[in-house]
Amino acid sequence: MPRRRIYNPLTELLAAVLLVVLVLVVNRWEFSLAVLVLVVVPAVLVSGRPRQIGLAVLLVAGPLVLSSLLLHGLFYPEGRTVLLDLGIARVTTEGLSFAAAMGLRMGVFAGVLLPAAMTLDIPELLATMTHRGWNRKLVFVVGSAIGLIPHVAMRARQITRSQQARGLVVGRGPVSRVRALLAVLTPLVIGLLVDAAERNSMLxxxxxxxGVTRTSYLPDTDTVRQRGVRRAMVVAVGVFSVAWLVGPGAA
Amino acid sequence: MSSSLTLAAGTAVQRPRRLLLALGGALIVATYLFLVIVQPAEIAGGMGSTASLVSLFGFLGGGALLVGGILPMLSTSSLVVMPLGIALNIAIGQVAGTLGLQIYLDAIGTVLVAVLAGPAAGAATGAISNAIWGLFNPFALPFAAGAALIGLLAGMAAKYGAFRRVYLAPVAGLVVGAIGGLVAAPVAVFMFGAAGTFGTNAIIAVFRSMGDKLLVAATKQGLLSDSLDKVVVFVLVALVVYALPPRAVRQFPFARAHRVLGARTGTPARSANGNDAGAA
Structure with missing residues (x-):
């Protein structure tokens, strides 16, 4: 069941981005772990789609964390404390700790931003951008692109099936694969350009x-208090970052 | 309103746009130079908090300034093709996966828009594409400036004739890919410790086993992988645009004005078309 939305999408996105910035500023594995356990896990659990979002975080961050562990765990020439010598590869303490710290950072990166993005109400976000006077061309490009992605993916699948019905066979060689991609890509692009020409005329x-002010058909859900909170969050994170990086807590 | 009044207002509005473009470009160059010249030693001793922050804000901020300066100058015909390019970037990645291809092909839409609508539209498409992709895959977000650079260079290559002959496209792709790899390497290293796919990490592992520093190994891997990827992307885009009906290409003022596909795009456009071409 989808969660009840309390904050404006812009506020939620900004909070997620600022949390990532804080993780980069503090740059300690204890803090990253605390954010992961105290913020990311509860956020995923109350998202209304914990299984779907948890799976997405695992699918996006998992391979990167694993490949980082293999790369730095086995190949870290700066490492001095050798745990296992495998000839060309050496497992070192420094390499493992670097891989773990990077893996934690990537876990936080995906864990904070993905739940925020996956629970985002895109029409509400675009309406807020319009009400706040963001560049209309940017709002059009963002909104139109997000709407087009599933349409393009569906049309690509349909063309692929049609070409396969007409005898398209994807071989193992790179030439055969590129030829198959072209057989799908060319009609896909032609169709999309025809749509774009029509959209151009309509717009x-x-x-x-x-240059006149745009009107949004959706009501403005952003409040004065939330705008104040957003400004306060940016100032607070900015002041903390400067104090942390310049002051005695600097790494 | 008289024409002279219209012209004066247009010139006054262009100044902040140029300032945004100059600031964006300068920020990206300064960030790259800072990361490459000042920071390489830091990554070996730790994750490098300052380097990560500079990488994130420098490249993202530079990309945002570029988009802010570019968008107001784009015509509607350029704007309507940008979402198409962004959607292609993301969707073709999925198609490539289902066909079992080993390369990402995540810049096909960017290069296509750059060839049809010009370097400015290409750069904006690349930057916004990675920003939207960041909603589905947060690791794409810091590479927005690199994607903008690919779009910009692809448009410049198209402007100066790299797509007038199909065999010139891979040469342009090789050069653009090499530059793109150089720019992407510090972002990958300082943000995520150069973590990527198993294939790209295998290449980095080879260079690391020879004793290369992480930034050097990631740069060499970027030069290899990105060059190959962009050669394929440029060839694919060249084959696609040559397969398009000529009227589909001629609807774009940039393609007409600069005769991007040679004789197929007709005679150079004049008058009103020049505005868009010049802006691009």
Whole structure:
């Protein structure tokens, strides 16, 4: 069941980004672990889709963490404390701790940003951007691209199936694969360009390029208090970052 | 309103846009130089908090400034093709996966937009593409400036004739890929310790086993992988744009004005078309 939304999407996204910034500023594995356990896990659990989001975090961050562990765990020439010598590869304490710290950082990165993005109400975010006076062209490109992604993926699947029905066989060689990709890509791009030309005419007919203020059909869910909170969060993180990096806590 | 008044207002509006472009470009160059010249020793001794922050804010901030300066100058025909490029970047990655391809092909949309609508539209497509991709895959986010650079260089290559002959496209792809690899390497190293796919990490592991520093190994891997990837992407885009109906290409003022596909794009455009081409 989807969770009840309390904050504006812009506030939630900014909070997630600032948390990532804090993890980079503090740069200690204890803090990263604390964010992972105290913020990320509860956020995923109350997201309304814990299984789906947890799986996405694992799928996105898992391979990167594993490959980092293999790379730095086995090949870290700066390492001095050798735990296991395998000839060209050496397992060192320094390499393992570097891989673990990087893995933790990547886990936090995915764990903080993915739940925020996956529970995002995109129409509400775009409406807020319009109400706050963001560049209309940026709002159009972002909104249109997010809407197009599933459409393009579906059309690509349909074209692939059609070409396979007409005898497209993907061989093992790179030439065969590139040829198969071209057989899908060319009709896909032609169709999308025809759509884009039509959209161009429709937008011009609705005076898209004029400079007047845009109207959003969705109500403004952003409040004065949330705008104040966003500014306060940015200032607080900025002040803390400077104090941490310049002051006695500097790494 | 008289035409002279319109022209004066346009010139006044262009100044902050150029300032944004100059600031964005300068920030990206300064960030790259800082990471490469000042920081290489730091990564061996730890994760490098300052380097990570500079990498994140320098490249993301530079990309945002570039987008802020570019978007107002783009025509509607360029804007409507940008979401298409962004969606292609993401969707073709999935198709490539289902076809079992070993390379990512995540810049096809960016290069396609750059060839049809110009370097400015290409750069904006690359940066926004990675920002939106960041919603699905947060690790794409810090590479926004590198993606913008790929779009910019692809558009410049198209402007100066790299797509007028199909056999010139891979040469341009090789050069653009090498530059893209050089820019992406410090981001990968200082943000994520150069963690990538098992394939790219295997290449880094080879260089690390020879004693290379992490930044040097990641840069060599970037030069190899990105060059190969962009050669394939540029060839694919060249084959696709040559397969398009000529009227589909001619709807773009940049492609017409600079005769991107040679004789297929017709005679050079004049008058109103020049605005968009010049902006691009």
């Amino acid at each position: 011009e007919a609705r005076s898209f390029s004029s």
